[in-house]
Amino acid sequence: MKVAIVGASGGIGQPLSLLMKLDPLVTELSLYDVRSAPGVAQDLSHISTNSVCQGFEKEEIAKALQGAHVVIVPAGVPRKPGMTRDDLFKINASIVKGIVTSMGQYAPQARLLIISNPVNSTVPIAVETLKSMGKLQPGNVMGVTTLDCVRAETFLAEYLGRDKSECNKDVSVIGGHSGNTIVPVLLNSTLREKLKPYYQEFVHRVQFGGDEVVKAKAGAGSATLSMAFAGYRFANSILRSLSGEKVSGVPTFVYLSGINGGPEVKSKLGNVEYFSLPVFLSNGTVSKVDLSILSSLSSQEKELVKDSVRQLASNIEKGKKFALGAKL
Numbered sequence: 001m002k003v004a005i006v007g008a009s010g011g012i013g014q015p016l017s018l019l020m021k022l023d024p025l026v027t028e029l030s031l032y033d034v035r036s037a038p039g040v041a042q043d044l045s046h047i048s049t050n051s052v053c054q055g056f057e058k059e060e061i062a063k064a065l066q067g068a069h070v071v072i073v074p075a076g077v078p079r080k081p082g083m084t085r086d087d088l089f090k091i092n093a094s095i096v097k098g099i100v101t102s103m104g105q106y107a108p109q110a111r112l113l114i115i116s117n118p119v120n121s122t123v124p125i126a127v128e129t130l131k132s133m134g135k136l137q138p139g140n141v142m143g144v145t146t147l148d149c150v151r152a153e154t155f156l157a158e159y160l161g162r163d164k165s166e167c168n169k170d171v172s173v174i175g176g177h178s179g180n181t182i183v184p185v186l187l188n189s190t191l192r193e194k195l196k197p198y199y200q201e202f203v204h205r206v207q208f209g210g211d212e213v214v215k216a217k218a219g220a221g222s223a224t225l226s227m228a229f230a231g232y233r234f235a236n237s238i239l240r241s242l243s244g245e246k247v248s249g250v251p252t253f254v255y256l257s258g259i260n261g262g263p264e265v266k267s268k269l270g271n272v273e274y275f276s277l278p279v280f281l282s283n284g285t286v287s288k289v290d291l292s293i294l295s296s297l298s299s300q301e302k303e304l305v306k307d308s309v310r311q312l313a314s315n316i317e318k319g320k321k322f323a324l325g326a327k328l
């Protein structure tokens, strides 16, 4: 399978490209960036895994994207201390719109995995851009929220002294990808009791884990290595699904109304158009959103969901308006 990474020379792009080069499901790895991608690709091409790796830059995006099954987008600027993800909108909205327009032209069939922030707005930008080109397949557009899951698993394991590799069965994360829009959900009621003394702290760390990294990097960017791990984990789910495996339970930020919106979503989440929920994948595409997680929320989690839905509405609207031509 051909995987293209757009923004491949960056802090996330390089380690993510390395992990994709190691994945036996990838036969062709295509790296694009406005700068330096041919060098990164040359370096990776000496690794003795069977995939072919090529790099493209500047005006070569068509060659990079053509025939891609999966396009992963970590292009754009990262935060500095004191900034919110929404502060990145001014620069990243145009970058994402440009890349998605190229994708609509050269790889409209590809699964699009968006890492660029603010995810709560960049995914609506991608959906509206493809819609306006007549190229939208709603299940193909996915915002990557896996880092929130990875953090929730890590922090939960640390609070409870459990095995980190087992914690993906204990916790999931739904909602959006910024501050209070991020909602960790415990999947096992006995864990709720055990976590009680640390619950507020746990929720805060999951919601603001990105800020911990931005602060520690002190102006040198945001999470890159943990994001590359998370991006790889999510992309690998898509590749496994594309190769015929049944994959489900993987959360991603999607265009609900385009997939299985309708009365059940409305009764549980109101009118919110986008939300991260565990999904069912079929042939690498979101075939259905799994709403069952919303039926067993604790009262605290229900409150967190209400807050998330409230805040997401303006992030989504901002992305939609921009895609439809509003000035920045």
Ligand SMILES: NC(=O)c1ccc[n+]([C@@H]2O[C@H](COP(=O)([O-])OP(=O)(O)OC[C@H]3O[C@@H](n4cnc5c(N)ncnc54)[C@H](O)[C@@H]3O)[C@@H](O)[C@H]2O)c1
Residues within 6 Å of the ligand: 006, 007, 008, 009, 010, 011, 012, 013, 032, 033, 034, 035, 074, 075, 076, 077, 078, 079, 088, 092, 095, 098, 099, 114, 115, 116, 117, 118, 119, 144, 145, 146, 147, 148, 177, 221, 222, 223, 224, 227
């Ligand atoms: N979804 C998440 O969980 C998550 C996690 C971490 C970071 N991020 C976001 O990912 C983005 C990238 O972060 P980073 O640390 O890798 O930044 P970075 O600055 O290190 O890398 C970004 C790369 O994008 C490239 N780029 C810029 N415009 C481009 C374009 N039009 N086409 C192709 N490439 C382009 C740059 O040249 C650079 O190499 C940021 O917006 C950041 O906020 C998201």
Ligand SMILES: O=C(O)C[C@H](O)C(=O)O
Residues within 6 Å of the ligand: 078, 079, 085, 117, 147, 209, 210, 211, 213, 214, 222, 223
């Ligand atoms: O915090 C950021 O700006 C980057 C990313 O969204 C994260 O969660 O680490």
